[in-house]
Amino acid sequence: MQMLLIIDPNNDFADSRGSLYVPHADKALKAIAHYIEENNPEGIAISQDTHRRYHVGHCAYWQGEGVKPFANVRSEDVERGVISPTFATKEQTLNYLRAMESKGRVHTLWPEHCLIGSWGWAFPDVLVQAVNAWDNLHHGQRPLHVYQKGEYADAEMFSIFSYVNERTPNEHGMQVLDQLAQYDEVVVCGFAKDYCVAESVKDMRNDPRFEGKLRFFDAGMAAINPQSDNLAIYEDCLNTFGAKRI
Incomplete structure (x- = not known):
């Protein structure tokens, strides 16, 4: 049995009018819609x-010099x-940032995106129709799940399954992993390939139930930075975890 996992196909990422458009995501989204129609x-x-x-990734969370x-x-x-944070405590934000930096990460502020109820939060028509x-x-007899995150x-x-500073998926993330692990194949696609898709793949890579099950639908992905070190997770899975490209 095959599960198609589409990560974050929101308008803000997948439409060129979106606030955080991923280059070529609109083309990739059409490929995803075609995959659904052809592969059932x-x-x-x-x-x-x-x-x-x-939200910590939006400017409204912060105040001060250079907040943009x-x-x-x-x-x-x-x-x-x-x-400084506008409402959170200084201690809380320092703990968060230090934990992030200890893992070699830098906290980036993004344009406001995927706001609840907005056009950018919704899914594009081509995907909805497919x-x-x-x-x-x-x-309506086959499983159709929508997982909200963030x-x-x-x-x-970034990952469907865990927050940035967690080492393991949270309770809701484990429930999602449990659902996906029931399938013989999990076809992975979505946006951005070097952020939310890659981080989700890392969590699945750490779960032995997914060994040999991951299938990367490259035509259905798009990256913000095609040279990102984060993309190495795909080669790792292909070489050592039994994943395949389709």
């Missing part, structure tokens, strides 16, 4: 990036008072 998977699971305006989209916030900036045609074909304001959640 046994199940479809879609993650939906879901944020409030007040695509700027980086470092613990030293908060320590010196150059940047999914609903598939669902209607099977009279509502918690005080932490980034």
Whole structure:
């Protein structure tokens, strides 16, 4: 049995009018819709990036010098008072940033995206039409899941399964992993290939139940930075975890 896992196909990522458009994502989305029509998977699971305006990755969370989209916030900036959280405590944000930096990460501020109820939060029409045609074909009898992620304001959640500073998937993430692990194949696609897709793949890579099951649908992915070190996870899975490209 095959599950098609589509990661974060929100308008803000997949449409050229979106606030955080991933280059070539609109083309990749058409490939995903075509895959659904041609391959008729046994199940479809879609993650939906879901944020409030007040979110650690948005400027509204912060105040001070240099707070703007695509700027980086470092613990030293908060320590010196150059940047400060608008409502969260200084101690809380320092702990978060230091934990991130200890793993070699830098906290980036993004344009506001995927705000609950907005056009950018919704799925593009081409995907909605393909999914609903598939669902209607099977009279609603095949599994169709939508997983929302990112509502918690005080932490980034790139992976479907875990927050940035966690070492293991959270309780909800484990429930999603349990559902996906029931399938013989999990076809992975979505956006961005070097962020949310890669981080989700890392969590599946750490779960032995997915060994030999992952299938990477490259035509259905697009990356923000095609040279990102984060893309190495795909080669690792292909070489040592039994994954395949399709």
